[in-house]
Amino acid sequence: MELGNVLVIGNSGVGKSTLINAVLGESAEKKAPASIGMSGTTKELEIYESAEIPFRIIDTVGFEPSFRKRTAAINAVRKWSKDSAKNEASGKKINVIWFCVDGTAGKLFPESIKSLSRATKMWESVPVIVVITKSYSVPERKENIQLVNSAFAAQKRYSKNLKGVIPVVASTFTLNDTAFAAPEGISELIDATNEVMPEGLKAAQKDVSTFKLARKRALAQSVVAASTVGGATVGAMPVPIADAVILSSLELAEISAIARIYDIKDDEDSKRFVNSIVEVGTVSVAAKAAIGALKAIPGVNLAASAVNAIIAAAFVVAIGEGSIYAFEKIYLGEKSVEDIDWIKKFMETKLSGDFVGKVSEVIDAASKNGVPANIAELVTEVITPLFNSKNDLGKSSGNSNQ
Numbered sequence: 001m002e003l004g005n006v007l008v009i010g011n012s013g014v015g016k017s018t019l020i021n022a023v024l025g026e027s028a029e030k031k032a033p034a035s036i037g038m039s040g041t042t043k044e045l046e047i048y049e050s051a052e053i054p055f056r057i058i059d060t061v062g063f064e065p066s067f068r069k070r071t072a073a074i075n076a077v078r079k080w081s082k083d084s085a086k087n088e089a090s091g092k093k094i095n096v097i098w099f100c101v102d103g104t105a106g107k108l109f110p111e112s113i114k115s116l117s118r119a120t121k122m123w124e125s126v127p128v129i130v131v132i133t134k135s136y137s138v139p140e141r142k143e144n145i146q147l148v149n150s151a152f153a154a155q156k157r158y159s160k161n162l163k164g165v166i167p168v169v170a171s172t173f174t175l176n177d178t179a180f181a182a183p184e185g186i187s188e189l190i191d192a193t194n195e196v197m198p199e200g201l202k203a204a205q206k207d208v209s210t211f212k213l214a215r216k217r218a219l220a221q222s223v224v225a226a227s228t229v230g231g232a233t234v235g236a237m238p239v240p241i242a243d244a245v246i247l248s249s250l251e252l253a254e255i256s257a258i259a260r261i262y263d264i265k266d267d268e269d270s271k272r273f274v275n276s277i278v279e280v281g282t283v284s285v286a287a288k289a290a291i292g293a294l295k296a297i298p299g300v301n302l303a304a305s306a307v308n309a310i311i312a313a314a315f316v317v318a319i320g321e322g323s324i325y326a327f328e329k330i331y332l333g334e335k336s337v338e339d340i341d342w343i344k345k346f347m348e349t350k351l352s353g354d355f356v357g358k359v360s361e362v363i364d365a366a367s368k369n370g371v372p373a374n375i376a377e378l379v380t381e382v383i384t385p386l387f388n389s390k391n392d393l394g395k396s397s398g399n400s401n402q
Contacts, residue, residue, distance in 0.1 A: 004197045005058055007097045007098070009100065011100075011101075012063060020048055023186060023190060023215070045059065046058075053190070053207075055197065097161075099131065101130060101131070109144070117158050128161045132148070132166065135169055135184070163196050166189050169184045174226055180230075183223070184261075216261050220262070220327075221324065223257045224254065228317050228320070228379065230316070231315065236305045236309040262330065264331075269338055277347060290356050294360060297360055310363055311363075314355070314358075322346065350387065354386050
């Protein structure tokens, strides 16, 4: 299948590589420029493809702050643009351009967009999507979008090209041990890019949906990873874990972030659904029974703080992976946020038998071999497979969406 070309351009440090990783994921393959007829420009370009999405991403050299380096970067892009425009049949034609601007530096948008427009002058009829990277501040997003629109309005020649302004957080950004900014905007960017592709290059909606679902899962698991580190940190504090209430605020943030990734509405039904997961993971009979069993493992030669850290990390992983499973079901229309009984039973089942056994193994291994340097990573590797089963309680209890 013929691939569309997305040119990604932005200042150095704006986060282009992180953005590309978030969009294409682990399936991305770095291609040599010569392999698609772009020889002689290897210093200026890096090209990425994925078999799972019908456009390749062409990453340009980052613009540097100094006038000389910025001018050199602009000239490099212009040179390649002119070279590419000579032969559209070679697969070089640019179909969409992403202008990347740093969401933490809104005041610099006008100058950045002016430079990016100069660099892509050859493609003045190509659709442009402005990606506001590092868009951690929700209150500033509206203002940043307005700044972008104003910057384009000041360049009447290019204003018609602007087809979207999308704030993104391309990877989970840790604020402190128990707070983080979760990934956002990646699905919207994939949709917007596919939408402005020429008709012959657009992907089928089914293919885009399948690809987006895989990306949502990967981004949600990055939230679980960040949360698990926080869980281990909280658990290691000199406070006894009689139950898991100490983790409730962290788990609430984790579940809420995953819900946003899966486009779950922030309404009363959704809040009840989220709270029911938190309850199962904190004050439920299943949670207390699991903690009691784990605290009573005989012959453990570990400090209480280490045991607590392992238990806390395991709970956060379980709650996170369970939430991913549940919200994916809702996203696909197989379940509803009104299915409170289903999610409670599902989570209670996952916090019993196998969960206790796997966490016990980690505690036992740490007792014999020493506490691992990265408790969160080890616990994640052990607990995550428990949620990869195809078994679904909904098969026996019915599907409320059908």
